[in-house]
Amino acid sequence: MHGTTEADVRRSRTRRPAPGADRDRFVRDIYDAYGPSLQRYASRLLGGDAHKAEDILQETAVRAWTHSHVLNGRDEHLRRWLFTVVRNLVTDHHRAAALRPLNLMPTEALEAVWEIPEHTLTLHMVHKAVMDLSEQQRAVIGLMYYLEYTVAQAAEYLGIPPGTVKSRAFYAVRALREALKDGEGHHA
Template sequence: MPSDDADRLGALYDAHAGPIWRYVVHLTGDRSGADDVVQETLLRAWRTPRILADDPETTRSWMYTVARHLVVDDARSARRRREVTTDEPPESAVRDATDSIFDAILIEEALAGLSLAHREVVVRAYYGGLTVAEIAEELTIPEGTVKSRLHYGLRALRLGLQERGVTR
């Protein structure tokens, strides 16, 4: 590997390995498995020159998406499933909740990035099922303020999700 390539690979590692590793550990709780996912993610980025030419934020978002897909693929792989034979079949089938768990984690992280004022309005509206009037009464603020915070809070939430590679 020429010195220039080694320097570029080192810069890629320095810029992105830490955040990607923390993200994977947050998703899986497996510190040693996170090393493998980070290595594969960096390798895929290295093999995709157009990604390296993008700005660092786009590269990081792409890498978060790749890492998430690697984690999901690993969780669904036959290697991870431990089949146990029994005399009787299970009473009912259980749906795989992997995607919904990852989605909940991503939404939680994106909500944490909102300001408190925006987060409390968005959470009350979408998780609490409250109307604009009910939120305004509960928070003792005008309805127009609730509408404004809801609009800008959802906008910031969408941007936070885009940074994590969830939406376009």
């Protein structure tokens, strides 16, 4: 259990130094005791998507905190409850993905943009860079930069936390910058 015992978890809930510190300690105990197992389980259920598995783990920890008063630190109950929450969150994710396909813009709209002759090379580089992003990153970029959604709107549409939207946008923009910077050197 990575050094965290049932007694440690129970003690962390009975000590109340400060509301934020108590929460942080509780969540840290969950991560220490169950985090790797829960993340592997979520990743397996998600077909190997480690980023989404981390999101699921974070949401599970938040839900554990909000239900900490009924979990009572009983290891066998808590472990079972956490794995059930992970399974339910993954099921919700699969349902949401089936209802919200990530193909956000019609292909015809993109093709019309790519037909401008003086920008063909640059647009080709941008298009290739965007297509090299993960599907999740393309969805966030499409929502935020093409459809001009706010972070909150994109999070609601995709059914993910706003922090995940920000993170995906950050890494997507960074990847696009790198791809375009590398592309300039090849075509200059």
